[in-house]
Amino acid sequence: MSFERSARAALADEQLRGALRHATTLFGERRRAAMATLPDWEGARDRARAIKDETLLHLDRYLEEFTANAERAGARVHWARDAATACEIIGRIAAERGARTVVKSKSMASEEIHLNAALAARGLEPVETDLGEYIVQLAGEGPSHIVAPAIHKTRGQIAALFAEKLGVEPSDDVAALAAAARQTLRRRFAEADLGISGVNFAVAETGTILIVENEGNARLTTTLPRTHVALMGIEKVIPRFADLEVFLQLLPRSGTGQRMTAYQSLLTGAKRRPDDEGPEELHIVVLDNGRSAMLASPVTRQTLACIRCGACLNACPVYRQIGGHAYESVYAGPIGAVLSPQLFGLARSSELPYASSLCGACRDVCPVKIDIPALLLHLRAEVVGRRVGKGGVLERLAFSSYAAVMARPRLFEWVMRAARMLRILPPIGAWTKFRDLRPLAPQSFREQWRAGLRDQAAP
Amino acid sequence: MRTQGSQGVRTRFTEELAAAGAQCTVVCGAAEAGRALARTLAGVHARRVVGSDAPLVQRLLHALGDGFVLEPLDRLSRDELFACDAGVTTAQWGIAETGTLVLESAREKSRLLSLVPPTHVVLLSAGCICESLGDALARVSVASHAITLITGPSRTSDIELTPVVGVHGPQTLHVLLLEEA
Numbered sequence: 001m002s003f004e005r006s007a008r009a010a011l012a013d014e015q016l017r018g019a020l021r022h023a024t025t026l027f028g029e030r031r032r033a034a035m036a037t038l039p040d041w042e043g044a045r046d047r048a049r050a051i052k053d054e055t056l057l058h059l060d061r062y063l064e065e066f067t068a069n070a071e072r073a074g075a076r077v078h079w080a081r082d083a084a085t086a087c088e089i090i091g092r093i094a095a096e097r098g099a100r101t102v103v104k105s106k107s108m109a110s111e112e113i114h115l116n117a118a119l120a121a122r123g124l125e126p127v128e129t130d131l132g133e134y135i136v137q138l139a140g141e142g143p144s145h146i147v148a149p150a151i152h153k154t155r156g157q158i159a160a161l162f163a164e165k166l167g168v169e170p171s172d173d174v175a176a177l178a179a180a181a182r183q184t185l186r187r188r189f190a191e192a193d194l195g196i197s198g199v200n201f202a203v204a205e206t207g208t209i210l211i212v213e214n215e216g217n218a219r220l221t222t223t224l225p226r227t228h229v230a231l232m233g234i235e236k237v238i239p240r241f242a243d244l245e246v247f248l249q250l251l252p253r254s255g256t257g258q259r260m261t262a263y264q265s266l267l268t269g270a271k272r273r274p275d276d277e278g279p280e281e282l283h284i285v286v287l288d289n290g291r292s293a294m295l296a297s298p299v300t301r302q303t304l305a306c307i308r309c310g311a312c313l314n315a316c317p318v319y320r321q322i323g324g325h326a327y328e329s330v331y332a333g334p335i336g337a338v339l340s341p342q343l344f345g346l347a348r349s350s351e352l353p354y355a356s357s358l359c360g361a362c363r364d365v366c367p368v369k370i371d372i373p374a375l376l377l378h379l380r381a382e383v384v385g386r387r388v389g390k391g392g393v394l395e396r397l398a399f400s401s402y403a404a405v406m407a408r409p410r411l412f413e414w415v416m417r418a419a420r421m422l423r424i425l426p427p428i429g430a431w432t433k434f435r436d437l438r439p440l441a442p443q444s445f446r447e448q449w450r451a452g453l454r455d456q457a458a459p
Numbered sequence: 460m461r462t463q464g465s466q467g468v469r470t471r472f473t474e475e476l477a478a479a480g481a482q483c484t485v486v487c488g489a490a491e492a493g494r495a496l497a498r499t500l501a502g503v504h505a506r507r508v509v510g511s512d513a514p515l516v517q518r519l520l521h522a523l524g525d526g527f528v529l530e531p532l533d534r535l536s537r538d539e540l541f542a543c544d545a546g547v548t549t550a551q552w553g554i555a556e557t558g559t560l561v562l563e564s565a566r567e568k569s570r571l572l573s574l575v576p577p578t579h580v581v582l583l584s585a586g587c588i589c590e591s592l593g594d595a596l597a598r599v600s601v602a603s604h605a606i607t608l609i610t611g612p613s614r615t616s617d618i619e620l621t622p623v624v625g626v627h628g629p630q631t632l633h634v635l636l637l638e639e640a
């Protein structure tokens with residue numbers, strides 16, 4: 001389905017729009033309240049962005065430093081050029097250890113590479129353990145929001161889903177639903193031999209990875225199984241341990257409107273002594289998958305500053321109406337509209353740079369000040385320049401005629417006169433379907449000028 | 460780095476703990492800590508209790524008396540651990556501005572006990588409260604392969620953004636703040 005068609009379908013879904021309205025509005029209110037608790041919000045944004053810019057300028061160096069320090073602490077670091085390589089590496093780690101049950105905590109990168117499908121193809125059973133991810137996995141869907149994967153579902157829909165899949169009594173009580181998931185997932189945690197997590201930040205200076213969460217499922221995933229695999233995009237690295245402070249001030253506030261999430265796990269290598277707690281092995285898979293191409297120019301490079309807080313989704317007037325699935329990409333909303341075409345190819349996502357009114361709300365809320373509107377315009381230019389969009393021929397013809405007419409005053413006047421006489425309007429149905437085009441004036445200004453306005457205007 | 464453990468910082472810490480949904484009891488000396496621990500455990504109807512290897516925790520647990528079953532941490536299977544009612548650990552640091560506890564793996568075996576049982580009781584020395592996250596980050600050592608920051612009980616808002624406490628981690632987080640006797 002095209003973006004336009006799926007967006008239209010989403011617009012017709014009253015339940016979806018109710019759920020979205022509720023959630024995105026609440027997210028926005030909580031974010032603003034939490035922001036106010038940090039004395040210098042703007043200063044923190046600037047510092048965070050400066051750290052990201054510095055890192056991205058020397059990303060190769062910081063990645064090498066991170067790798068060396070993580071390995072010195074006992075982790076194994078694997079490099080994956082693309083999605084297939086990453087899936088292959090993780091699949092092999094699982095196979096070599098004879099793993100059967102794989103527990104997963106939230107990782108957008110794993111969604112990006114379709115890791116679950118790859119593991120299932122090897123006969124493994126990956127179980128999502130974040131409540132929201134668990135819900136969408138049970139429903140056979142993908143996440144529709146970076147932070148709240150099941151944001152598109154009402155509690156009634158989730159109750160029906162749990163009744164069907166888990167055999168529990170249907171209940172409208174959110175606590176009862178969460179308890180049902182906890183019970184089922186505890187059994188999976190008890191038998192899991194491999195845990196897969198994402199990474200929020202990776203510290204070059206110490207080789208530490210940091211995982212942020214509220215539920216405790218990421219802690220279980222990274223503590224109970226014998227082997228822990230952490231999957232991270234190359235952009236997750238930051239230079240210094242002390243840099244974590246500003247990001248931990250910005251991320252929870254922007255993401256969920258919390259001053260601090262319940263848990264932060266800072267993991268540096270594998271366990272040191274045999275009787276230490278935790279996994280025996282830590283494997284860190286560092287994923288490129290199209291990211292390094294964004295380093296080439298300053299405009300596209302800032303895409304990699306994103307800390308996946310989800311604030312731009314909640315603020316976006318387009319996302320708020322249609323939700324995440326309409327974007328038909330694991331990354332939805334404003335950041336998805338700029339990330340997806342760069343990761344998965346402009347041809348596959350040529351409509352997404354247009355899924356925006358360019359109002360700038362995303363830029364205003366972004367904790368690392370990514371200029372998403374500028375990126376959208378850059379990508380629109382690419383779509384036109386590389387002629388990958390649909391309806392290219394007519395549109396190009398229209399714009400080149402428009403340019404020709406606008407550049408020649410005589411021709412312009414002649415065309416306008418003809419349009420007035422023949423009462424024809426340009427074929428811009430998509431525009432006029434929702435708006436009225438103002439009728440043409442009976443006489444243009446230039447005609448009025450020549451017919452005497454000039455004399456009246458003279459002193 | 461500013462004065463750690465000063466009265467202002469301590470007050471802020473206990474206020475923020477409450478705001479994050481944790482309980483806190485201020486205790487003076489080991490004897491009072493022991494009594495508070497027994498009261499706290501009884502308050503959540505905990506029977507099977509497991510403590511970390513921190514000497515203070517072991518001392519207090521062994522003085523608990525009847526009514527509790529002490530599980531040995533080293534010999535617990537996953538299923539036995541899942542059946543425990545409460546885990547008792549210390550925390551190495553507190554962070555006043557957010558009511559956060561900092562647990563370092565090199566200092567104590569507290570990773571699972573602070574996570575798996577439905578109640579987590581934490582002993583923290585009042586002198587170890589830092590003012591800010593930055594202060595705490597400057598103090599911890601990555602000689603610990605796992606440093607865990609804990610702020611309030613486990614929670615989720617994944618269904619209609621409605622807060623629920625106690626999803627995968629503890630539902631109850633109780634801090635016993637130790638003042639010097």
Ligand code: SF4
Binds near residue numbers: 254307313362367369
């Ligand atoms: S682009 Fe900015 S606002 Fe959007 S998810 Fe990334 S960091 Fe958050």
